Amino acid sequence: xxxxxxxxxxxxxxxxxxxxxxxxxxxxxxxxxxxxxxxxxxxxxxxxxxxxxxxxxxxxxxxxxxxxxxxxxxxxxxxxxxxxxxxxxxxxxxxxxxxxxxxxxxx
Numbered sequence: 001x002x003x004x005x006x007x008x009x010x011x012x013x014x015x016x017x018x019x020x021x022x023x024x025x026x027x028x029x030x031x032x033x034x035x036x037x038x039x040x041x042x043x044x045x046x047x048x049x050x051x052x053x054x055x056x057x058x059x060x061x062x063x064x065x066x067x068x069x070x071x072x073x074x075x076x077x078x079x080x081x082x083x084x085x086x087x088x089x090x091x092x093x094x095x096x097x098x099x100x101x102x103x104x105x106x107x
Contacts, residue, residue: 002049004057008075011085012041023087030092036065037073037090044073047103055079058088062102070102 011017019027019034027034040063048060058076065071073090077083093102 002046002059004049004051005046005059007077008085011083016083017085019087023089026089026091032071032090040064
């Protein structure tokens, strides 16, 4: 498991999380409920790990909402900080850009 993801799981479990302005916009655009994206964190699957991302370590995860709809979310931790977990963005993956199971980017 990703070290970044382990830290994010812990922060979310403790309620130490924020949603970025961009994240709020994307949630609204795709009709994603905050409770679904936050509630889906424990069962999420890490797809991509960016431990050296310039703004701070982050991960792309696959989650499911309460209706089973696939969701992608990018969670991070600000560079140089221990907290909070930040929901950078979340969206419904595009079937033209992702594999059928939404785990791999298409060429």
